[in-house]
Amino acid sequence: MRHRYGWTLRAALTLAAAWTTNAALAQEHCDHCRTGRNQSPVRLERILAAPHAPGPRLQHAAENVQIVDNGGKNLMVRFPQASRNTLSFDERGAFPLSEFHLHAPGEHPQGSGPVPPLEIHFVHDQAGALAVVGVAVSIAQQTHPLLRRVLDALPAGAQSGTLDALDPQALRFHAGRPLLRYAGSLTTGTCDEGVSWFVYDTSPRAPLSISATDLKRYTDRFPPYARDPQGLHARVVVRGGAPVAVP
Numbered sequence: 001m002r003h004r005y006g007w008t009l010r011a012a013l014t015l016a017a018a019w020t021t022n023a024a025l026a027q028e029h030c031d032h033c034r035t036g037r038n039q040s041p042v043r044l045e046r047i048l049a050a051p052h053a054p055g056p057r058l059q060h061a062a063e064n065v066q067i068v069d070n071g072g073k074n075l076m077v078r079f080p081q082a083s084r085n086t087l088s089f090d091e092r093g094a095f096p097l098s099e100f101h102l103h104a105p106g107e108h109p110q111g112s113g114p115v116p117p118l119e120i121h122f123v124h125d126q127a128g129a130l131a132v133v134g135v136a137v138s139i140a141q142q143t144h145p146l147l148r149r150v151l152d153a154l155p156a157g158a159q160s161g162t163l164d165a166l167d168p169q170a171l172r173f174h175a176g177r178p179l180l181r182y183a184g185s186l187t188t189g190t191c192d193e194g195v196s197w198f199v200y201d202t203s204p205r206a207p208l209s210i211s212a213t214d215l216k217r218y219t220d221r222f223p224p225y226a227r228d229p230q231g232l233h234a235r236v237v238v239r240g241g242a243p244v245a246v247p
């Protein structure tokens with residue numbers, strides 16, 4: 001019992017810390033977020049290798065998008081309804097890309113590593129069923145040119161901007177890189193479960209990069225916006241195949 005009490009106390013303290021690290025996120029969370037067994041994000045560990053499992057298929061197109069300051073929380077890029085940028089997997093048909101948004105710091109650490117400084121979530125929505133692709137961004141000399149273009153498209157002090165003919169594929173598709181798949185939830189709002197997560201393997205390095213200057217410019221504008229990793233419970237993470245580009 002003593003052991004159990006100790007664990008409970010530690011868990012409670014961890015939970016308390018988690019809920020106070022980010023006031024904006026803590027306010028959004030409801031009871032379900034505390035009790036769900038399939039919550040996101042998670043630390044990507046307990047990984048089952050399935051190299052022959054087919055990766056998701058990503059179809060892409062250049063589309064006119066809106067670059068949004070999402071209520072002072074983060075940057076979001078909204079795609080048109082019935083976007084031609086889609087994700088398909090498990091014969092479930094196409095999930096159109098609804099939006100992608102940034103988290104600084106990131107949300108999915110891998111193995112015993114730290115959370116990445118930045119993470120991009122591509123949210124695909126098939127009539128309410130969600131599939132999210134997570135892409136870690138690490139600090140390097142240069143910011144990926146397309147990420148730079150997106151960051152520059154949000155005017156200082158303005159609520160939104162636009163970008164014409166944005167093809168997100170260079171940010172969303174990383175050839176030959178395995179995806180770590182697990183069943184999870186939204187990491188904000190009501191933490192709804194039933195979300196299919198595909199997070200790119202970050203070894204030996206993250207798929208994308210940002211310069212320290214650009215990251216600082218971003219974090220000077222937006223406060224920390226990340227939920228702490230939640231328990232895996234009965235889940236496993238599957239390292240499947242790399243994504244497939246569909247013309």
Ligand SMILES: [Zn+2]
Pocket residue numbers: 101103121187
């Ligand atoms: Zn997110």
